[in-house]
Amino acid sequence: MRTRIKICGLTREQDVQAVMASGADAIGFVFYPKSPRYVTPERAAELIRTVPPFITTVGLFVNASPEEVAATVKIAPLSLIQLHGDETVAEGAAIAAAAGRQYMKVFRVKPDTRPDELLEYEQANRAASPLFTSLLLDTYVDAYGGAGKGFDWSLVPKDLAPRVVLSGGLSVHNATDAVVGVRPYAVDISSGVEASKGIKDARKIADFVTAVRVGDATIESETHHESAVPR
Numbered sequence: 001m002r003t004r005i006k007i008c009g010l011t012r013e014q015d016v017q018a019v020m021a022s023g024a025d026a027i028g029f030v031f032y033p034k035s036p037r038y039v040t041p042e043r044a045a046e047l048i049r050t051v052p053p054f055i056t057t058v059g060l061f062v063n064a065s066p067e068e069v070a071a072t073v074k075i076a077p078l079s080l081i082q083l084h085g086d087e088t089v090a091e092g093a094a095i096a097a098a099a100g101r102q103y104m105k106v107f108r109v110k111p112d113t114r115p116d117e118l119l120e121y122e123q124a125n126r127a128a129s130p131l132f133t134s135l136l137l138d139t140y141v142d143a144y145g146g147a148g149k150g151f152d153w154s155l156v157p158k159d160l161a162p163r164v165v166l167s168g169g170l171s172v173h174n175a176t177d178a179v180v181g182v183r184p185y186a187v188d189i190s191s192g193v194e195a196s197k198g199i200k201d202a203r204k205i206a207d208f209v210t211a212v213r214v215g216d217a218t219i220e221s222e223t224h225h226e227s228a229v230p231r
Ligand SMILES: O=C(O)c1ccccc1NCC(=O)[C@H](O)[C@H](O)COP(=O)(O)O
Pocket: 008, 009, 030, 032, 035, 036, 037, 060, 062, 084, 138, 144, 145, 146, 147, 148, 149, 167, 168, 169, 170, 188, 189, 190, 191, 192
C-alpha cells in the first residue's frame, strides 16, 4: 500500500503549491502561538483556499481548549485535527466533539517507552471517541514538536504500525528506511523539508516524497518476490 504523506508547518502559498506538486496527501497548519510556524486561523483559511480537492488539511493544536479549537475550525476549514500536547484521552475526545472533526493524537516517544504502552494508548483513544483516527508518533523533547529529532523505531509494535503516523526527525536520508522498516500508515515531516523554520524548501519536499515512494516500491517488490517463491 502507498504510504500517505503529510507535510506540516506550512505558512506560505508557494510552499502549499510545492506540496501539491510533490504528490503528498496532507498539509498541516500549526495553531500553537509559541511555534515559529504559527499561523492564525485567518491565515490558514487563506492558504486552504489554494488547496485542490482530495487533499487533507490538518490543524495542529497544543493543549488548546475545546472552545479554541471549535472557533478555529469555524474560520479555517480543516479536515482533521492533530492534538500535539498533553491532552488526556477524555480531553482529546471532548475537543474533537466540540470541533466536529476527526482527530489524531500524538504520543511523544521516550527512550523508555514500552511498545505495549503505545498499543494501550491507541486502544484507549479508539475506545474514547468514534472521531479518533490514529496515533501520531513523535519524539519526546522538552519543547513541543517540530524539533527534527528521531526515536527508536523498533519500539513501534508490528501490529500497530499499519495504523500509525510516523514522525520525528524524518528526512530524505531516512525516509526510505522508515517506510521499509516500520511500514506505517503515513509519515509526517516538518523541519526535515525546511530551508529555515516555517519556510519550506520545494526541492527537499520533492526529494522526501520520492524517498517515501522508493520505500513503497521496495515493499511492493519484496511482496511480489515472496509470493513468487514456490512453496
Ligand atoms: O512545528 C512546530 O513548531 C510544532 C510546535 C508544537 C508542536 C508540534 C509541532 N510540530 C510537529 C510537527 O510538525 C509534526 O507533526 C512532526 O512532529 C514532525 O516534526 P519534525 O521532526 O520537525 O519533522
